[in-house]
Amino acid sequence: MVWWFDGFSERPDAVAFEVDGAALTWRRLEARAAGWAAALARRGVAAGDRVAVTGPSGLPVVTALVGHLRSGVAHVPVNARYREAEVRHILEDSGARLLVAPEGGEAAATARALGIEVVGLDAPELRAGGAPRWAGPPPEPAALGLIVYTSGTTGRSKGVALSQRALAANVGATTGLWRFSADDTLALALPLFHVHGLGLGVLGTLLRQMKALILPRFEPAEVVRAFAERGATVFMGVPTMYRQLLGHLARHPEAAASLGRGRLFTAGSAALPAADLEAFEGLTGQRILERYGMTETGFVLSNPYVGERLAGTVGRPVPGYAVRIVDEAGAPVASGVAGELEVRGDGLMDGYWGQPEATAASHRGGWFRTGDVASLGVDGAYRIVGRSSVDIIKSGGFKLSAREIEEVLGEDPRVAEVAVVGIADPLWGEQVTAVVVLAEGAAPIAEDALLAALQALATAKLADYKKPRAVRVVAELPRNALGKVQKHRLRDAAGSGPMPMPMPIK
């Protein structure tokens, strides 16, 4: 098995990570991460403990991650857009010993209010490099690597506990399939708090001894510049990024040649529209390789590196994985029939952090239930055709819980009832829409004014991308005989089309 720490001795003077003109060679990264590991040990933070990290993508975040891996400490990434309550939940639930965060920010204040020590992203402990080499033995492969919080259909977000062994197995298999190597330079514009950017991006760079150009913000022009001037060979993006790149190419046709020089472009985290794949290929000559994954499972299905990359499909199982498609009762369905995708593999999570019951409920007969609806084509490729829950929204590659947003919007006294749904959108994949029943006696209000008020309420409490982008006022919400809101009817009415699945809506 390839392992994180190999590159440090094999290519000490090559650049591993570069951001905003600053670069870290493997040797310097080792010194910094070893210094951070020593700083943790001085504080009594030991293998199995959790350390949370938030803030902009950059070298300190990578240094912290590597120090955590070497110490066997679980790295708990926190979305840099999160607000107080969202950060507090993760710090409390994970039992974080420490938070690494920008000084003076909301996250730092939240941690201090909970009595959790904060180390600033600018702290010398993360920048100076305290020891030239690692001290002590490397961790056991079974040591925790990441705990990544993810939204579910019910309750607060859950921590997905991923062992270093699972991460190395899956990131190794996926990057092997895609032939990542020390000759590659990755243009890394994905956020470093999800498994896409942190796992495939940072861990993939460590495993394959590549060079990563970290782009702290996704800007199409910066991606193009990475290929034109900075030697990038690989880009991984969510479909929204490809949409934005297509918009950029329409305004700057000359940029297509620069992207055309790359070796590989991959997409995932949400469905890549076939038309976008074809348009990108038409302009750049690059046929995007689409794959499917999930925080709990790692990367499960992938189109081939060599061979036909079929638009609208996510290919076949990644080595180390088996999948099946089942009906409601858990019985496998025939080829071509849609059903729930279930997964087995060596990259699966250990479980939801501190939640054995939720972990057990997410499995059936040894298979992990993804909640995604898929079908297998006669071409041997899998297609993701929907989701079994209407309470999960995927916007720009971020997973959102409709319930969490409903809870906040329901605090507005004018709102008697609210149902949040994801409406199909060409840029974001799905767009957060709130369907509202006004409280009895509430003064009439235009939908625009209500939208502005609900957006203000949402952004005061939640990450900005969770706010509703549209509001519909209705006299009542459609309900079934048991009184449950029929959200699929709201989606249909808003023009998203019927849910493409043969299963009852949960």
Ligand code: MCA
């Ligand atoms: C930003 N905005 C969004 C989103 N992102 N709105 C809806 N959905 C979003 N995802 C809004 C902001 O609220 C703001 O609105 C406006 O866009 C501009 O904000 P800005 O920060 O400039 O946006 P951006 O930088 O263009 O962000 C778009 C993005 C970002 C780069 C596509 O959303 C992103 O990094 N997405 C990647 C998520 C990801 O890595 N997912 C992987 C999960 P306003 O101005 O109105 O306030 S892991 C996973 O899914 C599995 C494992 C897998 O298979 O990969």
Ligand code: AMP
């Ligand atoms: P997350 O929980 O943020 O890791 O998101 C995982 C979810 O993203 C999956 O359960 C799918 O719903 C979705 N997803 C990931 N890749 C794809 C893809 N290529 N096509 C469609 N949906 C995808």
